[in-house]
Amino acid sequence: MPYIADDHRKQFSPDELRARIPGWGADADPSDRPSVPREKLDLPTGAHWTFPDRQEPSAGRERSIEHGMLPPVFGTSAPLHGVSGAIRRYAYDHYSEGRAAHWLLLMLGDRVDAVGSHVRSLASAHPDNPITETGIFGERRHRPISSRFGQRRADVKHAWMDPIIVAGPWVLAGIAVVSVVKRVARRR
Structure with missing residues (x-):
């Protein structure tokens, strides 16, 4: 059957889909699914919240412009710093993650950070x-x-x-x- 651009708006019944697409709905019946005896959705999670307590964001924490907020918990092991941090902040503030400019600026920030590490290494008592x-x-x-x-x-x-x-x-x-x-x- 050829694809027609407007065809996606039609609603097909499961029986029609099974007739058109070989193997469609193979896992729709729980009795046919191998994971059903082990799959239990009603077990207690032990969580005392519906949305976890939020971690306090530190100043200057990067966040993609696609996301309305930071996740409840996030890493802070390597905070942004120096020129490389400014480049990364610019990438997060001005470009979507779907744009090449975002990732190219992040890579540039990494390269600037690497050069800074090499310079600090040369200035130390034990250079690389x-x-x-x-x-x-x-x-x-x-x-x-x-x-x-x-x-x-x-x-x-x-x-x-x-x-x-x-x-x-x-x-x-x-x-x-x-x-x-x-x-x-x-x-x-």
Whole structure:
């Protein structure tokens, strides 16, 4: 039967649907459903409320514009902060979750946060080690070449970018540090 645009407004009886669609209503009869002996909807839940007590929202809590309110309970383990937090707040305040701009801004906020973490790491007494954190030494012991070819792995297509993405920020940071040191040395 061909689809007709206005056909969706018609109401069909269950018998008509069973005749038109093979298998329609297979689980409509509770006696035919395998989960019915275990499925009990009248058990006490133990809840003393119909709507749970609301958690007090902290200042600046992000909420999508699609939702009228925050859920009753929400996570607060990583509150928004700094420039990355401002970018994320802008994404939540101005764009729907169905828009690419919302997600692109959230990813930009993540990248800004990652750069900030790298800068804080370089300023600390124990900076990150980009070589060991990539897992390159583990690769050496687990067939790094043969595991990539002939296996139809999706990551092989972008593997050439991995060194640029991983080492690129560190190389740029090193160049920046060397240029700052040279300028300071010239002034003295």
